[in-house]
Amino acid sequence: MSPILRIENVTKDYVGHRALDDVSMEVPRGSIYGLLGPNGAGKTTLIRVVNHMTFPDKGKVWFEDHEITEKDIFNVGYMPEERGLYKKMKVGEQAVFFARIHGMSKTEAIIKLKGWFDRLGIADWWDKKVEDLSKGMAQKVQFIITVVHEPKLLIFDEPFSGFDPINQNLLKEEILGLRDRGATVIFSTHNMESVEEICDDITLINKSRNILSGPVDEIRRKAGGNTFQVIYSGDREEFNSIISGKADLIGDTEGLIGGYNQQKIHIPEDSDIRPIIGAINEKLGLRSFQEIIPSMNDIFIRAVNGTL
Amino acid sequence: MNSKIRLIIEREFTERVRKKSFIIVTILTPFLLVLCMFGPMLLIGLSSDSAKTQKVAVVDNSQGQYVGTRLESDDKVEFSLLPSGTSTEEAHMRYARHEDFYGVLVIGEDILNNPGDMMLINHGTTSMGTEEIIRNRIQGILRNERLSRYENDNIDQILADANIRVNIRTMEVDTKTKNGDGIKASSTGASYGLGLILAMVIYMIIIVYGQQVLQSVIDEKQTRVLDVIITSCKPFELMMGKVLGIALVAFLQILIWGVLILVFSTIITPLVLGNMGIDLSSATQAMSASGSPEFAGIVSKITDLSYLSKLFISMLLYIVGGFLFYASMYAAIGSAVDTPQDAAQFNSVLMIPIMIAIYAMIAVMQNPSSDMAFWFSIIPFTSPVVMMARIPFGIPTWEIVVSIAVLYISFVIMIWLAARIFRVGVFMHGKKPTWKDLGDWIRMK
Structure with a gap:
């Protein structure tokens, strides 16, 4: 139209x-x-x-x-x-x-x-x-x-x-x-x-x-930039080795209550996320895998500051 | 007419006419005007009505000159001559504080040759009126006494002969007679008064209602009502709607005033005067009968239908033309500023031609046929006021036609210019514009 x-x-x-x-x-x-x-x-x-x-x-x-x-x-x-x-x-x-x-x-x-x-x-x-x-x-x-x-x-x-x-x-x-x-x-x-x-x-x-x-x-x-938040139970080193080559870590791993770990990762635009989820799920206890979508508020501020 | 303009006129008109202030001003003004015109008359009538006879005790020291005995009493002042030999002190003690007496008049010994030797002793409230009466009486007696010294038998006749009053009968050429050699009674005084009133009415209308146009545009700009309206009508329609709407209010107000003044002066005033024993119509008749030429001129003017209709038609044309000419400028200024304070600077500049018109009018009325008078009645900034002041004196029709034509052509140009400022001005907020900005807006594509 x-x-x-x-x-x-x-x-x-x-x-x-x-x-x-x-x-x-x-x-x-x-x-x-x-x-x-x-x-x-x-x-x-x-x-x-x-x-x-x-x-x-x-x-x-x-x-x-x-x-x-x-x-x-x-x-x-x-x-x-x-x-x-x-x-x-x-x-x-x-x-x-x-x-x-x-x-x-x-x-x-x-x-x-x-x-x-x-x-x-x-x-x-x-x-x-x-x-x-x-x-x-x-x-x-x-x-x-x-x-x-x-x-x-x-x-x-x-x-x-x-x-x-x-x-x-x-x-x-x-x-x-x-x-x-x-x-x-x-x-x-x-x-x-x-x-x-x-x-x-x-x-x-x-x-x-x-x-x-x-x-x-x-x-x-788009503003999210293909970043995801993963929450899992298990060894941090093992998680890092599973991810390596498929995605980049963003920031440090945070320990959560109950022995869970939380980690933000960036996956390249052209790669499929399903093998990554599969690999994590096979070796570790995957609790949550979620794309990070920024709020309009974030986008507004980042766009105006030129950091989008 | 365009329906948008009509809607804006309708709103502007009904909102104003329904206001309490409009109703009060409209009803009170003619009442006050009539009060100002007839008030003094009524007051004098009332006070003279209630005034009681003033008693004055007279001590006449001018024995042999017989001034005291010749003072005649009437219903205003009653003189009571005290027995000869009464001393001033005695009279003072007895009568000056007496509440029945206005005071004591002491006449000097040689009053005939020394007219200043006179004294009025009184216990407080003096009255100009009573003093005046006493002075006139004494003066009359002394004058007659002095004249009689000349021992001329014809003295009364000579006096009557010398006592003249000069009147000029102003006649104007009656253009309606065949050769233009006829004349009719005229009155410079009446023309002057009429011209002044008409010019002032136009002046008031331009100022008062022009300011209302200014205020109305500023209000709408301030409240951002303009932003809402302007999405649906053109700036020109809005401006014309406002100017015409307010013009209608002015028209209605003048109409009501005219009717009310007519009612007051033809019905109510004679009733009031009649109650006071003053008969207006017999007074009028007496004046015409006495052949007062001034009065004949006034009567001839206000009963001349063609003169009156010429006056009325030109008044109407000048009110409409003059108002639209100035109101469009006020609208343009209103559109250009954000607050009445910002408007003040432009407003005062706009006042200059109006003030010039008033000063020119006063000068022109001394000599209504001068060159200056002619040019000020052609220039549109001053013509409504100046020409209106001149017309009662009798102005050639062609001059009026030229003046009105110039005024109407200028008002069309002025509205066009104002509309160009308006269409830009209404959307300008913040900075107060300069004259140069206004010029730029006019030229803006």
Whole structure:
């Protein structure tokens, strides 16, 4: 399937610094796409380029099969990191206003909005003023405003900040639900746990450049570098001689309670792991043989520090 | 009209009109205005109504000049002449502290030749009004007395003859008569007053509502509402929606004020005055009957329908054009900054042409047909205020047409420029832009 969004060698300069430097990425249709990177890396600029809020100095942005136009922006729902709501306006009226600005009719807007308000448990707030809401409450309203007109592409900037764990889960479920109903979701976040849980693909931007892109599973496996953790009972020397020539030891062997030993090993990419497992199992008591897959948190830190 | 612009206008309008502050200001302002206009009249009426007759004891030391005996009492001041020979001290002791008496008037020995020799002793609260009455009475007596020394039989006639009041009847050429040689009554005073009021109204609208446009854009930028809206509508639509929405609020407010002022001045004021025994219509009739030319001029002006409609139409055109011209600049500034503090610098620069317009207007009204007057009413920065002040004096229609044409062409250019700043400015956060930045944004592709 063709990607819904393709960013092609985009460069954006501000006075005195380059916010985006030759960034390319592809967002597959129907995926949940994580846009990661340290503060000030250029994520928000990238989102703004997609939203037509600013224009790239070089490069192109493609939406579906054509270069993105103003019309396509109406198919993009955007929730900025710093939430934007009229403080003095009533929640319901405000939501209807935004839904209509996004092209819905008044009746349709009210029906759809009431549905969302019920689902997120905030139906009672319809007539409250935004300034009377807590941060989390306002966040929910903002979320509904972003999604109510059912845009094809949703962009959330730090959607989980300001939510308690219960509401974070609620929001995660809703985002997955939107994806299942056909929307594509891009979200920028620092919360690596949520990336592992819901993202299909990611792009990691650091110092204005795309330094890592791809499906989450693949990235994690690659970052693991074919390292395994073996726990066995028996002689350490014997273990080392079995392994020698087939794999490299990483670090020292640790003794564990119950006489077990634990050892990290690296197996070359092209070799089969089954003979190694077989050999260990034959001579020693093999308790555990597990591939080490680094967390997104590790990957993030290593990638940003240039040690991946 | 584009449905997005309409939505933004609708929101801007309803949110503002529903505010308590709008309702209060809208209702209170004309009330205060009428109070300011008629308040002094009412107060004078009330205080003169309640004022009781002041008793003044008179010690007349000018025996033989008979000033004291000639002081006539009326319902305001009652003079009671103390028997001759009463000393000042005695009168002072007896009457100056007496609560029925306002005070003691002591007339000097040679008051006729030494008019300053007079004293009013009183126990505390002096009243300007009473003092004035006493002074006028004495003055009148002394003047008559001195004049009678000339022993001229015709003295009364001479006096009446010399006592004249000069009035200039201002007439203006009535362009509607065939040869343009007809004239009609005019009034410089009325033109001046009317011009001043109209110009000030335009000035207030530009400042007050222009600031609201500025504030509204800054608010949306600060709360990041702009980021959400802008994904769905063009910056130009947003800017026009805001400017027009606020213009509608201004329009509604002026309409309500107009109606309320009309109601106050045609129904309520005559009622109040009537209750106080002041009959407005008979006063009006009396004034016209007395042939006051100034009054005739005013009446001729405010009853001339074509004059009034010319005034009203140009007022409307200048309010709309002037407001849109300035409001688009305010919108551009609002879009470029993050906080009202940052806006102050640009705002004060924008105030300069508006202030110049006010100063020019004051100068122009001294001579509404000067070259300076002409040019200030063509330049769009000053024309709404200056021209509006001039129109009541009677300005050739072609001048008004040129001025309005220039204003509207400039406002289209200004909106275009503002929109170019706006579309970049709304996304700029952080650094306060310079004038040069604004120029760069205009040129930006």
